[in-house]
Amino acid sequence: MAASGGQRFRAGQPGIALKVYALLAFLFLYIPIVMIVIFSFNQSRLGAVWTGFTLDWYRTLFQNETVLLATRNTLIIALASTAISTVVGTLLGAGLARYAFPGKRLFLWFMYVPVVIPEIIMAVSLILFYGLVSQNSGAWANSLLAYSQEAGGLLALLASGLGQLARQVSSFFQLGLGTVILAHITFQIPFVAIVVRSRMAGFDQSLEEAARDLGANEVNVFRYVTLPLIMPGVIAGGLLAFTLSIDDFVITFFTSGPGTTTLPVYIFSAVKRGVSPDINALSTLIILVTVVALLLFNWLQSRTTPSSAAGGSSREDS
Amino acid sequence: MTKPAPPWRGKRGQILATVGPGVLWITLLLIIPSLVMLAYSFLTRYRFNRVGYPWTLEHYGTFLGFTQLGYDPIYLSVFGKTLLVAGGVAVLAVLIGYPLAFFIARSGPWKTLLLTLVIIPFWTNFLIRTYAWILILASNGPVNSGLQLLGITGEPLALFPSLGAVFVGMVYAYVPFLILPVYASVEKVDWSLVEAAADLGANRLRAFWYVIVPQTLPGVIVGVLLVFVSALGNFITPALLGGSKEVLIGNVIQQQFGPALNWPFGSAISFVVLGFVLMALYLYARAAGQKGLEVLN
Amino acid sequence: MRKLVAIGLVALLSLGLAQTRTLHLLTWSEYIDPDIVAQFEAEFDARIVIDTFESNEDALAKLKAAGLGVYDLVVPTDYIIPTFLELGLLQPLDHSRLPNLDNLAKNFRNPPFDPGNTYTVAYQWGTTGIAFRKDIVEPPTSWEVIFNPQSHGHPVALLDSMREMIGLALLYLGHDFNSENREELVQARELLIRAKEGSIGFYGSPAARNLLLTGDAVYAVVYSGDALGALAEGLADIDFVIPSEGGEIWVDNLAIVANAPNADLAHEFINFILRPEIGAQLSNFLAFSTPNQAALPFIDEALKANPYIYPEAQVLERLHYIEDVANLELWDLIWTQVRAR
Numbered sequence: 042m043a044a045s046g047g048q049r050f051r052a053g054q055p056g057i058a059l060k061v062y063a064l065l066a067f068l069f070l071y072i073p074i075v076m077i078v079i080f081s082f083n084q085s086r087l088g089a090v091w092t093g094f095t096l097d098w099y100r101t102l103f104q105n106e107t108v109l110l111a112t113r114n115t116l117i118i119a120l121a122s123t124a125i126s127t128v129v130g131t132l133l134g135a136g137l138a139r140y141a142f143p144g145k146r147l148f149l150w151f152m153y154v155p156v157v158i159p160e161i162i163m164a165v166s167l168i169l170f171y172g173l174v175s176q177n178s179g180a181w182a183n184s185l186l187a188y189s190q191e192a193g194g195l196l197a198l199l200a201s202g203l204g205q206l207a208r209q210v211s212s213f214f215q216l217g218l219g220t221v222i223l224a225h226i227t228f229q230i231p232f233v234a235i236v237v238r239s240r241m242a243g244f245d246q247s248l249e250e251a252a253r254d255l256g257a258n259e260v261n262v263f264r265y266v267t268l269p270l271i272m273p274g275v276i277a278g279g280l281l282a283f284t285l286s287i288d289d290f291v292i293t294f295f296t297s298g299p300g301t302t303t304l305p306v307y308i309f310s311a312v313k314r315g316v317s318p319d320i321n322a323l324s325t326l327i328i329l330v331t332v333v334a335l336l337l338f339n340w341l342q343s344r345t346t347p348s349s350a351a352g353g354s355s356r357e358d359s
Numbered sequence: 360m361t362k363p364a365p366p367w368r369g370k371r372g373q374i375l376a377t378v379g380p381g382v383l384w385i386t387l388l389l390i391i392p393s394l395v396m397l398a399y400s401f402l403t404r405y406r407f408n409r410v411g412y413p414w415t416l417e418h419y420g421t422f423l424g425f426t427q428l429g430y431d432p433i434y435l436s437v438f439g440k441t442l443l444v445a446g447g448v449a450v451l452a453v454l455i456g457y458p459l460a461f462f463i464a465r466s467g468p469w470k471t472l473l474l475t476l477v478i479i480p481f482w483t484n485f486l487i488r489t490y491a492w493i494l495i496l497a498s499n500g501p502v503n504s505g506l507q508l509l510g511i512t513g514e515p516l517a518l519f520p521s522l523g524a525v526f527v528g529m530v531y532a533y534v535p536f537l538i539l540p541v542y543a544s545v546e547k548v549d550w551s552l553v554e555a556a557a558d559l560g561a562n563r564l565r566a567f568w569y570v571i572v573p574q575t576l577p578g579v580i581v582g583v584l585l586v587f588v589s590a591l592g593n594f595i596t597p598a599l600l601g602g603s604k605e606v607l608i609g610n611v612i613q614q615q616f617g618p619a620l621n622w623p624f625g626s627a628i629s630f631v632v633l634g635f636v637l638m639a640l641y642l643y644a645r646a647a648g649q650k651g652l653e654v655l656n
Numbered sequence: 657m658r659k660l661v662a663i664g665l666v667a668l669l670s671l672g673l674a675q676t677r678t679l680h681l682l683t684w685s686e687y688i689d690p691d692i693v694a695q696f697e698a699e700f701d702a703r704i705v706i707d708t709f710e711s712n713e714d715a716l717a718k719l720k721a722a723g724l725g726v727y728d729l730v731v732p733t734d735y736i737i738p739t740f741l742e743l744g745l746l747q748p749l750d751h752s753r754l755p756n757l758d759n760l761a762k763n764f765r766n767p768p769f770d771p772g773n774t775y776t777v778a779y780q781w782g783t784t785g786i787a788f789r790k791d792i793v794e795p796p797t798s799w800e801v802i803f804n805p806q807s808h809g810h811p812v813a814l815l816d817s818m819r820e821m822i823g824l825a826l827l828y829l830g831h832d833f834n835s836e837n838r839e840e841l842v843q844a845r846e847l848l849i850r851a852k853e854g855s856i857g858f859y860g861s862p863a864a865r866n867l868l869l870t871g872d873a874v875y876a877v878v879y880s881g882d883a884l885g886a887l888a889e890g891l892a893d894i895d896f897v898i899p900s901e902g903g904e905i906w907v908d909n910l911a912i913v914a915n916a917p918n919a920d921l922a923h924e925f926i927n928f929i930l931r932p933e934i935g936a937q938l939s940n941f942l943a944f945s946t947p948n949q950a951a952l953p954f955i956d957e958a959l960k961a962n963p964y965i966y967p968e969a970q971v972l973e974r975l976h977y978i979e980d981v982a983n984l985e986l987w988d989l990i991w992t993q994v995r996a997r
Binding site for chain 1: 372373374376377378380381382384385388389391392393395396399455456458459461462463471475476477478479480482483484485486487488489490491492493494495501531534535584585588589591592594595598599609612613616622625626629632633636640644
Binding site for chain 3: 406407408426427428431433434436437497519520601602603604606611614616617618619620621
């Protein structure tokens with residue numbers, strides 16, 4: 042393992058040049074964000090002149106119906122998608138950590154596809170897919186329902202039922218909240234799986250084996266022993282999924298329908314029309330939420346089981 | 360990793376139960392749509408985006424430059440430009456991000472704090488981070504006002520929109536993508552080797568280049584890959600910071616699924632880009648092998 | 657801060673308890689007086705949800721993407737209506753529910769693109785020209801300020817709309833606004849590419865107007881009302897002109913989407929807009945031109961006197977409508993070449 046701090050060798054400790062460079066880099070990372078926060082309190086509507094402190098922009102934000110609707114949509118989508126993706130992703134991560142099977146190597150790469158694929162391509166393929174499903178199920182619905190009018194008895198009942206089902210499917214796949222949620226879940230699952238899987242990497246299996254020896258079946262072992270132990274990791278994964286959903290723009294932009302605007306999509310249309318202080322206020326709030334979520338995530342990750350590697354801090358990148 | 364997992368043969372049910380749903384989902388909502396997209400790219404587009412048979416290669420032909428007005432490789436040049444921009448962004452990201460990641464990894468007790476400080480911008484909404492540059496570079500924004508105040512310029516400079524602004528915006532957005540994998544790599548560096556190099560008489564620079572860099576290379580490559588792929592598909596930054604003057608391949612794709620209403624052509628372009636990305640990943644997989652996967656965790 | 661959060665939460669919750677009758681309107685951005693929206697919602701105990709677009713092609717894409725049965729009303733421009741009809745996107749109007757239809761001026765009854773107002777009712781009409789900062793430059797007399805920005809060095813914003821930008825380039829070159837001649841189109845393309853290089857980019861009309869307000873642009877290609885309406889006021893001196901080579905005239909129309917979820921409410925909305933006071937309020941706010949004869953007496957004198965909002969005959973004869981072209985793919989290609997080079 043890495044021996045931290047090669048004391049004698051000078052390159053072990055960062056030199057002055059590196060420190061200065063790092064400081065500049067940090068400034069580069071933070072100044073834009075800080076700017077937005079500062080300007081959200083600026084009285085002046087445009088420009089860099091500080092004309093006074095005000096909370097006006099925050100007030101108008103809460104009165105803006107479109108923003109409130111967008112916030113509501115963002116939360117609904119995030120909560121629904123996180124719930125499902127956390128479950129599926131945890132199972133996936135656990136399975137990958139636990140079991141070896143043929144083709145696993147190929148499979149791991151398969152799982153990383155949603156992570157590395159350019160978002161626009163994923164979004165665009167989903168539109169095509171949704172359109173196809175919606176149109177075809179709509180066509181089936183029509184023919185089934187037409188058939189059920191003419192036919193009689195049990196067959197008509199069956200056709201009618203299936204027709205109704207097809208009709209529901211068709212309208213579900215028309216762009217709206219449902220389509221967005223499905224899309225979000227798709228890119229969230231791998232992230233949750235990665236987090237859970239790495240959580241289980243340093244896992245001590247003796248407790249599980251003890252449970253098995255005592256006669257518990259696999260499901261119960263998972264439910265009563267494994268799950269509670271990896272729970273911080275599961276929650277961390279869920280939090281990651283939640284943040285990904287709230288932040289997502291590209292995929293939501295393409296797969297959302299009317300009335301299902303989310304905050305990022307709203308910000309995009311507003312920003313296309315130029316700088317505005319409401320956006321500054323909105324952005325500041327979102328930054329705040331992000332920071333809180335991040336601190337939470339950090340805290341959860343630090344609650345490691347003893348056998349986990351010391352690098353329990355958030356090294357979780359994509 | 361952990362103790363060797365039990366043999367899979369007796370665990371088929373468990374494997375299916377845990378891994379199954381995830382696989383099914385990704386197959387249904389990612390793999391199949393991609394195949395649908397592939398199919399679309401070979402269909403004919405009729406007026407107003409009605410799509411139907413016959414199968415045709417015309418969209419790939421259009422991408423290669425065969426148009427009504429004769430040969431014009433616009434799409435190829437846009438794609439080429441995008442590759443260059445993405446590459447440039449990746450290089451800049453390395454220049455900015457690598458030293459920073461190195462610094463953080465070597466900061467001892469400050470590590471966690473500094474890392475958290477880096478992650479905050481990373482988790483902040485992409486649009487907000489792009490918008491910040493509009494705010495900063497606008498003609499009545501801080502940069503211009505500052506320059507005018509200091510007497511350096513008389514009139515506001517047109518910093519934005521411009522290709523430069525697009526570059527800055529993208530580098531800013533993607534640097535964190537690079538810092539994290541590099542950081543992970545630096546953490547794993549075996550410093551005893553560095554000491555050994557010192558003992559053998561190498562100076563700082565040589566030790567860095569011959570001992571540290573190779574060990575951090577996997578992290579750098581992962582980071583570069585992430586930055587490059589993200590920049591490749593980016594259409595937001597050129598639209599917001601480039602005034603829609605600079606068109607990258609992401610914008611072209613977006614237009615096909617937006618106002619231009621040409622889904623088959625859009626699918627064809629997407630597929631070319633996707634093929635490119637998959638190929639890059641494949642090469643990475645061959646080069647990095649199993650180790651490469653580990654860094655991603 | 658806590659109070660704000662509390663207000664926010666209450667607002668969020670109350671949104672869920674909102675009235676059930678909802679009207680889904682798909683229209684141009686910043687194209688209605690928010691006060692009119694409020695009045696309608698109050699009087700008809702309904703909610704209006706507005707989604708916006710920046711160009712007709714954008715509208716078509718959004719409508720197709722959303723599918724039918726989602727939007728109630730859409731506001732397309734004259735030239736794209738035949739396309740909408742061909743694609744089956746609109747449903748016929750029930751004139752018996754539109755008693756105020758008679759308020760429309762005669763030349764908007766029975767328009768060429770929709771005989772008998774079967775599907776559409778004129779909403780606003782207007783012109784496309786050059787908006788400029790009159791505190792910085794003189795009123796332009798030619799489109800040269802737009803197509804040759806390098807000659808004056810001020811920042812210029814172009815309109816992100818294919819038919820309009822290419823058409824205006826053709827006009828400037830002395831050709832037909834709807835030309836299908838290859839050489840002419842190629843000339844227009846070259847002109848546009850050079851203009852693009854000297855400009856600050858392509859924008860929707862409201863966005864271009866905002867750039868004028870902040871000083872990021874000094875000249876911009878915009879729609880008449882965007883330059884002169886309520887939203888352009890106060891912060892800077894903007895004026896609007898149509899140069900000698902000519903410009904565009906257009907009519908935007910209210911139309912009910914096929915399979916609209918709430919066609920009844922949609923009819924009520926159209927009828928509401930056709931009221932004289934509402935029509936006047938709309939046009940006074942937007943500074944676009946009203947097709948509503950009965951509203952004319954209530955329009956601001958200043959607006960009525962503006963030759964580019966209510967043009968007289970001499971101006972009218974150099975204004976052109978966009979017309980259907982047979983080879984739209986050629987225009988598409990030219991536009992792509994302009995954007996991508």
